[in-house]
Amino acid sequence: MSRRLRTVRARAAAALVAGVAVVGLVGCTAPTSGDQSVDTGTAATSTGPAWGTSGPSGSTTGATGQATPMGAKWDWGRFTEFGPFLKSVSGGTTYYEVVWCDVEKKQGSPDWSSLDRIATRSREIGTTLMLKLRVGRCWATSGDAQYQRGSKAKTESAMPTDLGAYKAWVQAAVTRYSKLGVHEYAIENEINSASFWAGTPQQFETLARAASGEIRASDPEAKVVDAGLSSTSYGYGIADWLLKQGRDADALSAWNAYFERRIGTRGNQIVAVHTRADLETALKSEQGVRNLVYLDLMRQLAASKVTDVRQIHFYEKYSAVPTLFAYLKSHTPYGTPIQAWEVGSFDKSGATTDDATKSEEVLKTMSLVLAEGATVAVWLPLAFDPGGRNGDEPRYGLLEPDGQVRQAGRIFQAMVEASRGAKVVKISVAGMTGVGFDRGGTATAFVWSDGHAVVQLPDGGKAASVESLDKPTAGATTTLGATPQRLTLPVPTATFLKEQR
Structure with a gap:
């Protein structure tokens, strides 16, 4: 085993032990039930989002004057084609990822024009914009980019060399966009992946505390949102949680069910498990340890009030939602809103091919995410991009590439209409x-x-x-x-x- 991997694992163990101690001392999670089932949903209904009290700050109301907890994420390059549909589901939310290194390519010369247009257009169609604030990698950091993603060649973020300059950039962004109705800011994105974050957990905590202070100082209405870990990270968290309770059979079952559509699609990255030893091997892998460390860090940041909102990403089969929320509610301080900034259906298994079934899964996924307590649920992508990395559309869209509304889009419209100004009931x-x-x-x-x-x-x-x-x-x-x-x-x-x- 390499020295680097031993160090990562040691840090993971320390972080998880510290996490248990915090929960025991502070008592910030909700009381646990004696029920040992993986799905903690009861036979009756539970009204309202138990882990959150409201939607995004300063929510924009739609054409009816009522907000909805539902939203979508789209390619702004095709905004004209999507405009009619977006107006029909107004009152919801979307997000945009803004990168310091892209805004300020040359030190001292920021260019906000592109983001200004996005913020203005979001308001015009009645959608509340939320921002992910990322550093990226450039003059503001040390080292060269190791990863590039998509047509925009986005890179991982690294710790800024000058924290004061970073804080000034955050202050400038929040001051500027709070005036355009933006009041929720996530700090980085999916930092459990090395392709998004090149720093250490300790560096991220330093970054988060610095950003959190600037966000609140610049906008008293603002909510600070955590980094929103990848959908796959929660499969590791769920299995580890159950294993630590001595529920080996439940842990194995939960892992295989959660990753039903991932197993075998990434080589040996995610494999089926049959024994406790199989599962422990997966959890002790370098990526497994990294996932668990950052999952616990998100809990700690919420417990210490550095962040106000727990952000989740979910792309697995809808049937995994109750188990996910059972885990989240045992690892999130009670009263902390849970928002699903990225919800979708990732399926490269080939098990679901017809549009009718995929459309029904959009409804089932969004229904369960909201019913279990998410105060915001944003579907991604709004539309399939035939020019993207995956021509087989592993993530199902609500619209055709030209903006034509699919059956999934019509179902989504019906749900939005029903949810406007409504109380959610499980x-x-x-x-x-x-x-x-x-x-x-x-x-x-x-x-x-x-x-x-x-x-x-x-x-x-x-x-x-x-x-x-x-x-x-x-x-x-x-x-x-x-x-x-x-x-x-x-x-x-x-x-x-x-x-x-």
């Missing part, structure tokens, strides 16, 4: 799963069943398959299966659910 009862949106004494629910469930509808209630949303039918009951249905209810979700038990 639905998990009598074989029925989904989310309810309560507003003004009525509700709209999006539900399905992994088996077969007969649902009682209240007088005046209507049901429509997501395959034919324009054809709702009234009746005393509706039968649920794998294809989701939209229920239009004349009563709140809780009242409707009482009739199902």
Whole structure:
């Protein structure tokens, strides 16, 4: 074993032990249940986002004057094609990654013009913009870039050589864009990957504390958001969490289920596990240790109030969402909002090929992420890019490349409309799963069943398959299966659910 790897592993062990001590002393996580199931969702509903109290600061309202917790991420180079759809889902959120080394290519000569246009256009279409503040690698850091990504050749970030200059850049960015309605700022992005962060955990903590202070000083309304680790990192965290509880079988099952669509797609990077030894080998790998260190660092930063918001990225199969949130709620200080800045469906396994099933998975994923407590959920990508790295579209979009709305986009529009100004209600009862949106004494629910469930509808209630949303039918009951249905209810979700038990 190399000296470098032994050092990384030692730091990981120290960080995780420290994390346990913090939880024990501070008591900042919610009480744990005696239930030993991986999915901590109960048979009844849980209303409202238990781990968060609100959406993004200064949320922009849509054409109806009401905000939605849903949003999308798009290629600004195709903004004209996407404009009509974006206006139809106004009131939500998006994010943009701004890199110091790109804004200020020459020291002392920043160029904010591109970001100015993006911030202005976001406001014009009724979308709240959030920013990821990244350093990049250039004159402001030491060393040369080791990674380049995409057509814009974005590099990893490194620790600035002059922390004062970095703080001045953060201050300038927040002062400028708070005036254009931006009030949430994430510090870096997916730092558990070496292709995004070249520094150490200790350096990132120093960077985060410096940025956090400048953000709050520059905008009293601002919320500081953590780095948002990669979707795959949580599979490691979940398995490690269960293993430490002595729940070996659950840990193995959770790993294989979470990575159902990743196993075998990256060579030997992510493999199926069959024994505790297999799983320990994966967790003790260099990437595994790095993931666990940064997962714990995100918890520590929230516990010490350096960050205000826990940011997650999720691209796995929708069925992994409840397990993910069970893990998050045991590793996030109670009351800390959880926001899903990146939600999507990554599938190179070839298991799901038809558009109807992919469209239904968009609904199921967004429904579960919101139902489990995320106060923001941003779908990525808005549209497939045929000129991108992957011509087989492993990440499914809501629109065709030319902006034509897919069935997934129409479903997304229906969910946005239902969620505007509504209270989110988790639905998990009598074989029925989904989310309810309560507003003004009525509700709209999006539900399905992994088996077969007969649902009682209240007088005046209507049901429509997501395959034919324009054809709702009234009746005393509706039968649920794998294809989701939209229920239009004349009563709140809780009242409707009482009739199902």
